[in-house]
Amino acid sequence: MSKSVCVQLGFSEPFVDDSDRELVAHYSPLWNNWDGGKIGGKPCWINPRDIPRNALRCSICAQRKVQVNIAENKSEQKEENNEKDCEGTILRFLAQIYSPADQETENESAFHRSFYVFSCPHPLCANSDRAHESVVVLRGQMSRENDFYPYECDVDVDGWNMHQSKAWGVDLCTLCGQRGKGRCPLSKQWFCGKEHQKEYHKYLKKQQIRKGEDLDISSLLYNESELVVEEEPVEDKKIDDEDEKELAGKINKDALFSDTDDVDDNGEDDGLIEQSDLNRMTGIDAIGGTSDQITMEFYARIGRAGGDVKGQCLRYCRWPDISGPDSNECSQNGPLWISSENCPNSEDIPPCQYCGAQRKFEFQLMPQIIHILTQNSNKDISTNTDLPDCENALLAASDIIEKAREEGKETELPEGFEKKHIELVEKLKKKVFDDNERRNDNIDFGTISVYTCTRSCGDGNGSSCDDRLSPSNTFGAYRQEFAWRQPPP
Numbered sequence: 316m317s318k319s320v321c322v323q324l325g326f327s328e329p330f331v332d333d334s335d336r337e338l339v340a341h342y343s344p345l346w347n348n349w350d351g352g353k354i355g356g357k358p359c360w361i362n363p364r365d366i367p368r369n370a371l372r373c374s375i376c377a378q379r380k381v382q383v384n385i386a387e388n389k390s391e392q393k394e395e396n397n398e399k400d401c402e403g404t405i406l407r408f409l410a411q412i413y414s415p416a417d418q419e420t421e422n423e424s425a426f427h428r429s430f431y432v433f434s435c436p437h438p439l440c441a442n443s444d445r446a447h448e449s450v451v452v453l454r455g456q457m458s459r460e461n462d463f464y465p466y467e468c469d470v471d472v473d474g475w476n477m478h479q480s481k482a483w484g485v486d487l488c489t490l491c492g493q494r495g496k497g498r499c500p501l502s503k504q505w506f507c508g509k510e511h512q513k514e515y516h517k518y519l520k521k522q523q524i525r526k527g528e529d530l531d532i533s534s535l536l537y538n539e540s541e542l543v544v545e546e547e548p549v550e551d552k553k554i555d556d557e558d559e560k561e562l563a564g565k566i567n568k569d570a571l572f573s574d575t576d577d578v579d580d581n582g583e584d585d586g587l588i589e590q591s592d593l594n595r596m597t598g599i600d601a602i603g604g605t606s607d608q609i610t611m612e613f614y615a616r617i618g619r620a621g622g623d624v625k626g627q628c629l630r631y632c633r634w635p636d637i638s639g640p641d642s643n644e645c646s647q648n649g650p651l652w653i654s655s656e657n658c659p660n661s662e663d664i665p666p667c668q669y670c671g672a673q674r675k676f677e678f679q680l681m682p683q684i685i686h687i688l689t690q691n692s693n694k695d696i697s698t699n700t701d702l703p704d705c706e707n708a709l710l711a712a713s714d715i716i717e718k719a720r721e722e723g724k725e726t727e728l729p730e731g732f733e734k735k736h737i738e739l740v741e742k743l744k745k746k747v748f749d750d751n752e753r754r755n756d757n758i759d760f761g762t763i764s765v766y767t768c769t770r771s772c773g774d775g776n777g778s779s780c781d782d783r784l785s786p787s788n789t790f791g792a793y794r795q796e797f798a799w800r801q802p803p804p
Contacts, residue, residue: 325629356539357492365792373435377403406433761801
């Protein structure tokens with residue numbers, strides 16, 4: 316993808332076979348095949364050697380664990396928290412996008428440039444006021460001359476493996492594709508931590524794989540597909556008041572787009588998003604209609620070309636020249652919000668923490684991508700909508716017990732109160748933090764908009780990156796960008 320005054324749209328294209336897959340992202344060393352990117356599966360690291368030191372984790376989940384542990388420690392009069400017990404949920408990989416920026420930034424190190432989007436699957440994080448803290452976006456880049464890919468694409472690459480992590484002695488987690496921290500002596504597989512090791516063996520036992528057979532773990536991952544791009548169709552006609560009324564009526568009463576093209580000869584859905592899915596994502600089903608101007612603009616924009624682009628998973632327009640979040644140009648080429656709630660203002664977007672340059676909008680993941688990602692997910696796992704009430708009850712009970720102890724009135728507590736409190740602690744911990752049981756939770760968001768450094772700073776070649784071996788550099792040769800995760804309405 317490249318800078319353009321036009322918005323580019325990304326769509327999911329299923330892989331025909333493994334040979335088709337090998338040409339996508341950075342699976343191939345021939346970088347002339349890299350346009351677009353991929354959705355789901357495991358990350359394909361552009362720099363396969365200097366990847367993040369540890370698995371990426373959710374900071375919001377970690378803070379919730381601290382609160383639960385504090386409550387538990389109060390009930391058991393403990394003074395220390397186990398740091399391992401307070402680790403957040405391992406973030407799951409959503410998509411990666413290839414977008415060189417050497418010409419726009421005059422930074423030769425941005426000749427090859429890819430973004431990786433990771434998000435927490437936990438439902439509580441999706442609806443948090445700090446939902447954006449549950450997303451991590453990494454930028455990896457390097458100059459044309461580098462340690463991993465040929466300078467030209469007309470060379471013979473048979474036997475070329477410098478673009479693979481194994482060539483650099485880096486082992487990847489079998490389940491998530493992040494850095495492997497240890498090899499299981501039983502399965503001989505590498506894992507990023509005990510969570511994924513346990514999950515792998517639990518799934519192995521469930522599938523009853525015979526000795527010598529390969530274990531298909533695709534159902535444990537988000538569905539993998541190619542991300543193909545095309546320019547957004549131009550809408551010549553401007554929407555006037557009458558058009559708005561007609562659009563609102565279509566949204567509130569009927570299907571905005573016909574779904575007849577999404578059904579195959581057998582009458583089955585071919586996997587494209589349905590109008591009912593879009594209604595749910597924008598909260599229309601819940602409120603029985605909408606008068607939200609932003610929501611109507613969302614529907615109008617993805618309804619271009621007679622609804623042929625409604626399945627868009629990505630919207631891309633690097634650093635549009637806009638003056639503010641409310642400007643006309645922003646509504647045209649900036650992020651497309653799904654509702655007027657929980658939109659960031661200019662103060663919410665921080666400058667680059669590495670060089671101080673301004674960050675601007677570059678791309679966003681659309682809610683339609685959820686439908687693509689979760690096609691292989693376990694539909695039997697439900698979300699816990701009662702968790703916030705459960706957590707509040709636990710903290711209130713902990714305060715009662717602590718106050719009773721301070722006043723020496725523990726004997727005045729109702730019979731069995733402390734026992735019930737301990738049971739509540741264990742129940743909440745099991746519901747909230749058992750990754751093995753809840754890995755395929757229904758990930759949800761309104762949209763994820765990514766703001767990137769307008770200098771595309773840094774030298775990501777690895778060999779010349781002075782701080783890549785620093786203990787404080789947890790992302791290796793990659794740099795973190797800022798993402799705003801708009802919660803679902």
